[in-house]
Amino acid sequence: FERQAAQKQPSRVFRVEPEDTVNVQSRKNIKAMEETYKRYLLWKAEVDKAADLPENADVLAQLRKKYNLDNLTDNIRLYQNADLLKGGPDAKKFGFRDANAASFSYQGGYGRTYAYMKKYLELPNSDRGTYLKLAWAIQRIDVTPKSENVPPGTYKLRIRAGAVKGSDPSRHFIEIGHPQRVNQVPAGFAGKPIASLQVTGTEDNPEVIETTIVIGSKTPREFGIQERQPKSAKLLRQEFDRHKQKNGYGTPPAIWVDWMELEGPITEVDVTESTIVRVEPEKTINPDNEKEIAQIEEQQKRFAQWKKGVDEAAKTPENQAIIAEIRKTDRLIDHPNRFYTFADRLKGTPNPRDFGFVDSAKAAAADPSRSRSLALHKHYVSLPHRDSGTYLKLAHGTGRIIVPPKKMELPPGSYVMRVRVGAVEGTPAERRFIQVGHPQRQIESRNWGLEGRAISTHQVTGTIENPETIEIPLEVTADTIREFAVQEKQPNNGNLKALWNAHNEWKTKNGYGHPPAIWIDWVELEGPHSAPKANTHSPLQAALDRNSSSTERHGASMEAEQARAILTDFANAAFREVKPKAEFIDQLVAIYETRRNSGDSFDEAIRTPLSVILASPGFLYLFEPGDEAERRQLNDRELAVRLSYFLWSGPPDEELLQLAEENQLHLPEVLRQQVDRLIADPRSDDFVSGFVHQWLDMERLDFFQFDVSLHRDFDESTRAATREEVYQSFAHLLRDSKDGRLGKLLKSDYVFVNGLLATYYGIEDVTGDEFRKIKLPADSPRGGLLGMAAIHAMGSDGVVSSPVERGAWVLRHLLNDPPPPAPPNVPQISRLEGQILTTRERLLAHQEEAQCASCHRKIDPIGFGLENFNAAGKWRTEDSYQARDGRGRGVGKRKTWTIDASGAFHKGPGFNDYHELRDLIADREEDFARGFTEHLIEYALGRPFGFTDEDLAKEIVSSARSKQFAVSEFIHALTQSKAFRTK
Numbered sequence: 001f002e003r004q005a006a007q008k009q010p011s012r013v014f015r016v017e018p019e020d021t022v023n024v025q026s027r028k029n030i031k032a033m034e035e036t037y038k039r040y041l042l043w044k045a046e047v048d049k050a051a052d053l054p055e056n057a058d059v060l061a062q063l064r065k066k067y068n069l070d071n072l073t074d075n076i077r078l079y080q081n082a083d084l085l086k087g088g089p090d091a092k093k094f095g096f097r098d099a100n101a102a103s104f105s106y107q108g109g110y111g112r113t114y115a116y117m118k119k120y121l122e123l124p125n126s127d128r129g130t131y132l133k134l135a136w137a138i139q140r141i142d143v144t145p146k147s148e149n150v151p152p153g154t155y156k157l158r159i160r161a162g163a164v165k166g167s168d169p170s171r172h173f174i175e176i177g178h179p180q181r182v183n184q185v186p187a188g189f190a191g192k193p194i195a196s197l198q199v200t201g202t203e204d205n206p207e208v209i210e211t212t213i214v215i216g217s218k219t220p221r222e223f224g225i226q227e228r229q230p231k232s233a234k235l236l237r238q239e240f241d242r243h244k245q246k247n248g249y250g251t252p253p254a255i256w257v258d259w260m261e262l263e264g265p266i267t268e269v270d271v272t273e274s275t276i277v278r279v280e281p282e283k284t285i286n287p288d289n290e291k292e293i294a295q296i297e298e299q300q301k302r303f304a305q306w307k308k309g310v311d312e313a314a315k316t317p318e319n320q321a322i323i324a325e326i327r328k329t330d331r332l333i334d335h336p337n338r339f340y341t342f343a344d345r346l347k348g349t350p351n352p353r354d355f356g357f358v359d360s361a362k363a364a365a366a367d368p369s370r371s372r373s374l375a376l377h378k379h380y381v382s383l384p385h386r387d388s389g390t391y392l393k394l395a396h397g398t399g400r401i402i403v404p405p406k407k408m409e410l411p412p413g414s415y416v417m418r419v420r421v422g423a424v425e426g427t428p429a430e431r432r433f434i435q436v437g438h439p440q441r442q443i444e445s446r447n448w449g450l451e452g453r454a455i456s457t458h459q460v461t462g463t464i465e466n467p468e469t470i471e472i473p474l475e476v477t478a479d480t481i482r483e484f485a486v487q488e489k490q491p492n493n494g495n496l497k498a499l500w501n502a503h504n505e506w507k508t509k510n511g512y513g514h515p516p517a518i519w520i521d522w523v524e525l526e527g528p529h530s531a532p533k534a535n536t537h538s539p540l541q542a543a544l545d546r547n548s549s550s551t552e553r554h555g556a557s558m559e560a561e562q563a564r565a566i567l568t569d570f571a572n573a574a575f576r577e578v579k580p581k582a583e584f585i586d587q588l589v590a591i592y593e594t595r596r597n598s599g600d601s602f603d604e605a606i607r608t609p610l611s612v613i614l615a616s617p618g619f620l621y622l623f624e625p626g627d628e629a630e631r632r633q634l635n636d637r638e639l640a641v642r643l644s645y646f647l648w649s650g651p652p653d654e655e656l657l658q659l660a661e662e663n664q665l666h667l668p669e670v671l672r673q674q675v676d677r678l679i680a681d682p683r684s685d686d687f688v689s690g691f692v693h694q695w696l697d698m699e700r701l702d703f704f705q706f707d708v709s710l711h712r713d714f715d716e717s718t719r720a721a722t723r724e725e726v727y728q729s730f731a732h733l734l735r736d737s738k739d740g741r742l743g744k745l746l747k748s749d750y751v752f753v754n755g756l757l758a759t760y761y762g763i764e765d766v767t768g769d770e771f772r773k774i775k776l777p778a779d780s781p782r783g784g785l786l787g788m789a790a791i792h793a794m795g796s797d798g799v800v801s802s803p804v805e806r807g808a809w810v811l812r813h814l815l816n817d818p819p820p821p822a823p824p825n826v827p828q829i830s831r832l833e834g835q836i837l838t839t840r841e842r843l844l845a846h847q848e849e850a851q852c853a854s855c856h857r858k859i860d861p862i863g864f865g866l867e868n869f870n871a872a873g874k875w876r877t878e879d880s881y882q883a884r885d886g887r888g889r890g891v892g893k894r895k896t897w898t899i900d901a902s903g904a905f906h907k908g909p910g911f912n913d914y915h916e917l918r919d920l921i922a923d924r925e926e927d928f929a930r931g932f933t934e935h936l937i938e939y940a941l942g943r944p945f946g947f948t949d950e951d952l953a954k955e956i957v958s959s960a961r962s963k964q965f966a967v968s969e970f971i972h973a974l975t976q977s978k979a980f981r982t983k
Contacts (some may be wrong), residue, residue: 014145017260018130022138026117029137033117037110039094043102046089047082048140055084079103113137116240116250123253131164131253132174132227135240139187142179143262144222153265154412155213159225160258162206163199172199173228176211178220187226195482196228196441198896200304203256211482212411215264217604223262227255242353277404278524281390285398286381292397293377296366302355303366309350310343319346340364372503373397379512385464391424391516392434392488395503399448400487401440403525410482413528415474419486420521422467423460428715429759431517432460433489436472438481448487457489457717459755461767464519474748476528484525488518539573540610563592563606570610576619576641576651588612624941632983637659638946639981644924646940647678647971649686668976675773675975679735679968688731695935696813697724701790704798706872713760714793722790722873723759728771729788733967742929742965746814747922748783749776760789760874769945779915781868781875786918791872795863796871801879803843803863810862814921816931819855836881836895840864865917868901878895929957929965940974952979 050056051072060072063081072078072177082088082099096102112135121132133139143157163172175196177189194213201207213223230236244250265833313319322345323333332338343360357363364370373396380391393399403417404410423432432864435457437450462468474484492497503513547565563822567588571580588609595605613619622641634642640660644652652660664676678684691697701723706714729752733740750773751761758766758774761782766774776783785791795806812818843860870876882894901917904910911917933953934945945953959973960966974980 003372011264011266012141012149012263013263014149015259016141017144017259018127018141018257019128022130022141023121023126026121026138030114030117030121031845033110035112036095036105039096040102040106040110043089043091043094043096044079044106047079047085047099050085050088051078053085053087054875055087059084059086063535076103076107091405099428112714113250115248116244119249120253123330125256129256129258132225132255132257133253134227134229134251135233135236136250137186140179140224140226141257141260142177142186142222142224143260145262147221149264150215150221150262152215152217152219155215155262155264156266157211157213157223157260157262159197159209159260160206161199161209162201162203162256162258164203164253164256167252167254171227173197174225174255175228176213176223176225179222179224181600183322189226190220194223197693206256206258213262213264214479225257225260274527274529276524278522279401279403280522281401281520282386282388285390285401286386287343289377289381289398293374293381294713296371296374296377299356299366300371302357303363303368306350306352306355306357306363307340307367310340310346313346313348313350316348319348322346322539323885337364337367337369340367360863373513375507375512376503376514380516383516385519389464389519389521391515392486392518392520393448393512394488394490395499396513397447397449399490400439400450400485401520401523402483403523404483404863410476410480410525411528412476412480414525415525415529417469417472417474417484417486418524418525418526419458419472420467421460421470422462422464422519422521424464424519425519432759433717434458434460434470434518434758435487435489435717436474437487439483439485449490450485451481451488453716454489455484456769457721457756458769459759459767460518461755467519467521474525474527481573483506486520486523489715498712501709502712530822542571543569544589559596559602560589560593563602563609564589566606567592567613569610569612571618574613575616576622577637577657580618631933633833634981634983636663636665638983639665639671642980643674643678643975646975647687648673648681648683649690650683668825671975672972675972676737676968679971685727685731688727688734691936691939692727694724694732694939695932696785696791696968697809698726698790700794703794704796706793706798710799711870711872711874713874714789717756718760718789718872718925719793720761721754722793724754724771725752725757725788726785726790729785730967732773734971737966737968740959740967742967742970743922743925744784746784746786746925746928747918749778749869750774751782751787753777757789762875781914784918784922785916786810786866786921789869792866792869792873793871795866799871801839801867801869801871803839803867804856804859805863806866807859807861807863810866810921811859813931814928815924816927816934817858822855836883836893838881838897839867839879840893840900858906862917863906864903865901865911865914867899925965926957926961929960929970933960933970936970936974937979949979952977 051060059081060078063072063077063084064070067077069075069077080100080103082091088099089103091097091099094102096105116133117137120126120133120137123131130141131912132141157176157370161174163169173196175193177193178191179186180188180190182190187828195211197209197211199207199209204497215221240250243252282302314323326333326342326345330342333342340363341361341364349360350358352358352363355363355917357366368374376393376396380386380393380397383391390398390401392401399780406934417436419434419436421434435450435454437454438452440446440449440451442451443449456472458470458472460468460470476890478481506515507513543566546569547562561568564585568580568585571585571588572578576973591609591612592605595608596602622645640656643665644650644656655677656665659670659674701719706719708715719724729745729748732752733744742982752771753761753763753766754769754771755767756769757771758764763774763776763782766772781787782909791809792801792806795802795809806818843856843863867879868875868877870879877899879899880894880896882890885891899914902911903917905920909920911920930953932947933956937949937952937956938945955977956970956973960969963969
């Protein structure tokens with residue numbers, strides 16, 4: 001409704017010229033300060049006279065003692081407590097509430113910000129713009145149109161701005177948000193900023209920064225901009241005071257704003273044409289890296305000068321005594337570098353601010369011995385091909401390339417990102433991947449990492465000499481972060497310790513850290529090509545389109561009939577072609593009329609009855625009316641709905657509904673044809689993911705965060721790929737009616753992998769991002785569910801494998817012989833505590849306990865047979881164990897052993913290794929088929945499998961057996977059954 005309404009509204013422009021608003025108000029504030037200051041000086045003079053009176057000596061002594069002061073002359077504590085003085089002036093006679101208010105008028109007003117505000121107004125270009133302030137005074141520029149002039153829709157917010165010459169580049173950012181109105185302070189936003197945008201123009205050559213803002217019915221109608229501010233207001237004000245000590249007024253200006261405007265609502269015809277934005281990293285990242293090297297080296301020189309003074313001061317007897325006292329409680333003072341963080345506690349040490357450092361801790365951080373990245377930067381600068389591209393870094397330095405530049409706005413639509421990239425010669429296969437996502441901005445000093453999970457991961461098959469161009473489709477909607485980043489694939493779970501540890505290990509070997517793996521020539525973003533992908537033919541949109549012209553043609557008198565037509569049309573679609581009762585529609589129209597009579601517009605009034613439809617049981621549930629005491633056959637419309645929600649997880653299409661209307665769908669041959677059609681349609685992917693997830697308990701794949709230090713390659717991209725392998729394998733069998741045998745999920749001579757998963761499995765000559773069927777050698781452990789990393793990852797805790805979880809999973813899902821739940825309050829085997837045992841030795845102890853033996857003798861042997869797969873599903877031949885402390889660090893000796901995967905089924909055949917175990921399980925296809933059938937019945941009928949379903953399960957298995965257990969035949973047998981077609 002908001003989108004339709006916006007298209008009918010004329011676009012308006014609301015512009016703010018800050019020299020006419022902010023600067024005018026600043027002059028008024030200055031004038032008020034000057035008048036207040038005059039009154040303050042008169043009051044202060046009277047206070048000073050009273051303080052000199054003998055009768056106030058005791059009061060002054062009490063104040064000096066209370067505030068631990070030697071002298072109260074011109075001290076704020078004297079004036080705050082002036083009301084205690086005998087013969088002191090009455091602050092009210094000078095226009096102040098009390099003595100505290102009078103003293104604050106200077107300390108918190110004139111004395112703090114007068115010079116600051118006056119200086120900013122005296123700056124050049126203040127006559128045609130304003131300079132954004134930090135910490136104090138008017139820090140925000142607001143555009144505040146009347147709410148009725150800003151209907152919901154898409155708007156453009158533009159700011160013409162430039163950075164002040166010589167100002168700190170880290171301050172060249174502005175934030176956009178909704179002004180806070182909790183207090184009258186003209187600074188800050190209500191909630192988080194909407195966007196943060198870089199300012200690359202100058203005062204002499206300002207740029208127009210444009211961003212898109214989507215306004216909904218509840219969105220505040222006013223917007224503000226301010227210089228980007230740190231989270232700590234205290235730090236901001238400390239910086240202000242530090243600057244004021246040097247320059248006499250406070251934080252110097254960094255951003256000048258010419259004007260700010262809001263335009264909209266923007267209609268679809270106003271959408272920006274497709275453009276290409278390219279980033280050439282040799283022109284952006286490489287120069288920045290060289291500047292960073294120069295800055296680090298300059299900081300180290302300043303540290304050396306400061307350190308020399310600290311070392312001299314530390315030699316004095318007085319400071320030696322202070323050092324000895326600190327040593328009693330903090331041994332870090334003996335650390336060769338950490339010692340300098342205590343410099344501010346010593347007497348006579350040089351002030352770190354005189355050397356350009358905020359404090360001693362910041363100064364100590366510039367010690368060359370603590371530099372983690374200078375050697376890395378210098379090495380990367382020395383690499384070839386930097387004149388035409390850049391190398392991505394890991395852990396430290398610039399690890400990502402961001403597109404587009406922040407000053408460019410991205411309208412909603414479909415985009416294509418292209419990355420021209422190559423892998424460095426000799427790079428291991430697991431590092432030949434890039435990720436695309438939104439750059440993290442939580443830690444601005446860290447120029448790498450993504451916000452949340454990566455959007456996609458892509459294998460790099462090109463080389464520096466022969467790079468490839470990878471194309472990545474992207475969708476930008478109203479809520480999408482408007483910038484994208486490319487980086488080398490890395491853990492994105494917040495645990496960066498593994499990356500830093502690896503960096504340090506490499507640094508001890510090569511002197512600088514991670515060797516380069518990925519070289520990027522350029523990155524570009526093209527679009528928008530079209531509006532964002534959306535279901536433009538939704539039932540609601542269709543109902544609106546079919547009934548949208550009544551008011552325009554016939555006037556307001558026909559509104560009620562238009563509303564009735566829309567509600568009837570939409571209810572019919574929402575209830576899956578079940579015609580709503582006339583009384584129900586009458587009630588909906590009555591709700592609409594009540595809202596309309598109370599003053600709501602047509603669009604607003606009809607929303608409530610539409611919401612009632614979406615909250616109705618007829619929409620929320622698969623409505624199959626009838627007498628619950630008696631079973632009945634579904635009519636063809638109900639059969640179409642049940643079939644569609646079973647195989648598509650959504651409502652039936654026109655073809656199904658047409659066959660139902662013709663009373664043809666229930667005919668066995670017609671039904672079989674429709675099942676084949678639904679299975680072949682991509683919409684059945686929802687059935688694959690929904691059913692397989694439920695059947696195989698795949699929620700366990702997301703239970704644990706894997707230890708990055710142990711399973712570096714099992715990141716979120718790999719986890720997603722392992723899940724997709726399971727789905728793709730089942731989907732292949734489902735859609736292959738001739739050779740889609742269910743037993744191939746137990747053992748097969750192929751896998752479905754993409755380049756990422758093939759690399760993880762060690763399968764060579766597979767590249768690209770698409771999953772495809774790959775033939776396996778005869779001795780491969782892969783192929784079938786037991787060879788899939790996802791299955792084994794579910795049978796672990798993210799650190800070590802769990803034979804118990806794996807064995808129980810096999811019994812439950814592959815052999816249809818689920819073990820009973822573990823009994824409550826199973827005691828720990830305390831006698832094993834502290835012993836270094838193999839996994840088999842530790843678990844065999846369970847079978848010595850009577851209450852555990854009955855289950856574990858069935859579960860554990862199967863789990864032992866799968867021990868060649870580690871916690872993340874990689875093949876191994878050895879395992880090890882080491883005790884860990886509370887922080888997860890290994891302590892004591894580590895025991896390593898060769899994995900013994902032999903065992904025997906309880907009261908069944910034995911096996912010597914994993915391959916023999918897999919063969920024995922594959923021989924039990926009948927048991928597997930029976931378990932599969934029970935889960936399929938549960939999923940299709942939406943209820944637990946019960947004893948009354950035994951005959952149905954036998955019929956389905958029998959029918960599937962006659963077709964070589966083809967997966968599609970299970971579906972056909974179920975949908976043709978009386979149970980599926982019965983209410």
